[in-house]
Amino acid sequence: MAKSRGWVLFAIATALVVLVAVGIGLNVQRSRLLRAELEERTRAARLQMETLERVATAEYIYRNVIYASRDRLLLGRLPAGSTEVLFSVSIRVQAGVDLSQGYSVAVSAEKADRAFVTLPEPTVFVVDADESTIEEYFSEERLMRLNWLDLGREIELQKSVAREDAVQRGLLTRARTNAISVITELFALAGFAEVDVTFAPPAELRG
Amino acid sequence: MNVRTIAWTLLAAIVSIAAVYTALRRLPSPAIVRHREEVASSLLLDRVIDIAELQTVAGVTKVVFPHDFYRQNRSVAEILDALESDGDAPGDAERIHLEAYGIARSTGLALERTDTEFVVLTAIVVAGYDLSSYHGDRLSPGTFVLPEATILDVRIEDLQPDTYAYPAIRLTPDELRRVAVFVERNVPSLPVTAEIVRTAREQAVGVLSTLFGGHFDGEVLAIP
Structure with missing residues (x-):
C-alpha cells in the first residue's frame, strides 16, 4: 500500500516538474515570438x-477681402473724384509635422507592445495664395483697376496676416x-497597444 | 501496480495534459493570431471613423454683402423678367440674389455689383465628417466608404471696429444683425465654401492613405 502511494506521489511530482518546465519553456518562447513580432512591426512602422x-x-x-481707395487728381493737382478697389483672394495655410527633420522610435524594455515616438514640433508648411481666385468687385474689367496697386506686395502681406491669424x-x-x-494609429496598426x-x-532630434 | 495506482497516475497524466494544453493555447499560433486580427478588424472600423472625424478644415471667409450674393452679370430686373417669362419658381441662386437685394434696398447698400456700398463680415466655416450615424459597413461589410465631407458649422464673427479695414458701416445694429443672419444662412452657397469642403475631404483622403496605403483607394477602405 505504502509502495503504491509512493508511486502515485512520484508520478504527480514528475508531472508537476514536467508541467513547470514546459510552462517556463513556452512562456520564454512566447515572449521571444512576441518580441520578434513587435520588432518586425516596429521596423514596418519605421519604414x-x-x-x-x-x-x-x-x-x-x-x-481675404482687400479694400483700397485713392483720390484721382486732374493734372496732378485738382481733385477729380476717387477710385476704389475691392478684391478678394483665397489663401491656404497648412501645418503638420515634417519627419524629414528627424524623429525617434523606441520600444519599451518592460512592455514589448509599448512604443515611444518623438516627433518634430509641428510647423506651418504652406501659406499659398491662389492668384486664380482673385476676384475684383466694382468692375467688370477684371483687374483693370488693380494696376495701380502693387498687387504682389499686397498679396504677400495678406499671406503673412493669414499665417499669423491661423496660428x-x-x-x-x-x-x-x-x-x-x-x-x-500608425503604431496601433503595427500591433502596439500603447503609444506615447x-x-x-x-x-534635438537631429542631435 | 494496483487499480488505485493506475487511477492516480491517469489523473496526474490528465492534469499534466490539461496544463500543457492550456499553456499551448497561449502561444501565438497562426490561428490565434488570425483570431486576434479578426477581433481587431471589427474594432478598426470605429478607429477609422474616429480618424476621419478628426479631419476638419476651417475656413475664415470674408464675405462682402451684398455683392457676394448677387449673380454675376445679372440684374434683378433680368432675373424677374426671366422668371416671369419662364413661369418657373426661382432657383437657389435667384432666391438668394433677390433676398440680398431686398435687404440691401432697405438698408441703403449696393443694388448692383458695380455699386460701392457694402459691408464685410467674417464667417467661420468648419467642414469635415460627422459619422455618428455611419452605416456604410452594413451595405458592404469589411469596408469603410469615405463619404463626402459636409459643413459642420458656420458662424459669423462679431465686427471689430478697430480692425475693420473698409469704409465705415452706416447701418443700425438691427440692420447689421439682419445682414449677419442672412450671411450666416447663405454662406454655404458661396464657391469658397465648396473649396473648404473639398479640402476637408482631401485631408481625410491623405491621412487614410498614409495609414492604410494600398488598402485605401481614395474612396473605399478594405479594412485589413
Missing part, C-alpha cells in the same frame, strides 16, 4: 514613417493633436 516625410494634419482656408486660432495646436492621433507621442525641437 512607413520614412516614406511619409511630411504629415499635413491641419489646414485653414482664408478668403492665433490654434492651427499648430490642432496640427499637434492630429499628428498624435495619426502616429498613434511627444514632440521635440528638430535640433
Whole structure:
C-alpha cells in the first residue's frame, strides 16, 4: 500500500516538474515570438514613417477681402473724384509635422507592445495664395483697376496676416493633436497597444 | 501496480495534459493570431471613423454683402423678367440674389455689383465628417466608404471696429444683425465654401492613405 502511494506521489511530482518546465519553456518562447513580432512591426512602422516625410494634419482656408481707395487728381493737382478697389483672394495655410527633420522610435524594455515616438514640433508648411481666385468687385474689367496697386506686395502681406491669424486660432495646436492621433494609429496598426507621442525641437532630434 | 495506482497516475497524466494544453493555447499560433486580427478588424472600423472625424478644415471667409450674393452679370430686373417669362419658381441662386437685394434696398447698400456700398463680415466655416450615424459597413461589410465631407458649422464673427479695414458701416445694429443672419444662412452657397469642403475631404483622403496605403483607394477602405 505504502509502495503504491509512493508511486502515485512520484508520478504527480514528475508531472508537476514536467508541467513547470514546459510552462517556463513556452512562456520564454512566447515572449521571444512576441518580441520578434513587435520588432518586425516596429521596423514596418519605421519604414512607413520614412516614406511619409511630411504629415499635413491641419489646414485653414482664408478668403481675404482687400479694400483700397485713392483720390484721382486732374493734372496732378485738382481733385477729380476717387477710385476704389475691392478684391478678394483665397489663401491656404497648412501645418503638420515634417519627419524629414528627424524623429525617434523606441520600444519599451518592460512592455514589448509599448512604443515611444518623438516627433518634430509641428510647423506651418504652406501659406499659398491662389492668384486664380482673385476676384475684383466694382468692375467688370477684371483687374483693370488693380494696376495701380502693387498687387504682389499686397498679396504677400495678406499671406503673412493669414499665417499669423491661423496660428492665433490654434492651427499648430490642432496640427499637434492630429499628428498624435495619426502616429498613434500608425503604431496601433503595427500591433502596439500603447503609444506615447511627444514632440521635440528638430535640433534635438537631429542631435 | 494496483487499480488505485493506475487511477492516480491517469489523473496526474490528465492534469499534466490539461496544463500543457492550456499553456499551448497561449502561444501565438497562426490561428490565434488570425483570431486576434479578426477581433481587431471589427474594432478598426470605429478607429477609422474616429480618424476621419478628426479631419476638419476651417475656413475664415470674408464675405462682402451684398455683392457676394448677387449673380454675376445679372440684374434683378433680368432675373424677374426671366422668371416671369419662364413661369418657373426661382432657383437657389435667384432666391438668394433677390433676398440680398431686398435687404440691401432697405438698408441703403449696393443694388448692383458695380455699386460701392457694402459691408464685410467674417464667417467661420468648419467642414469635415460627422459619422455618428455611419452605416456604410452594413451595405458592404469589411469596408469603410469615405463619404463626402459636409459643413459642420458656420458662424459669423462679431465686427471689430478697430480692425475693420473698409469704409465705415452706416447701418443700425438691427440692420447689421439682419445682414449677419442672412450671411450666416447663405454662406454655404458661396464657391469658397465648396473649396473648404473639398479640402476637408482631401485631408481625410491623405491621412487614410498614409495609414492604410494600398488598402485605401481614395474612396473605399478594405479594412485589413
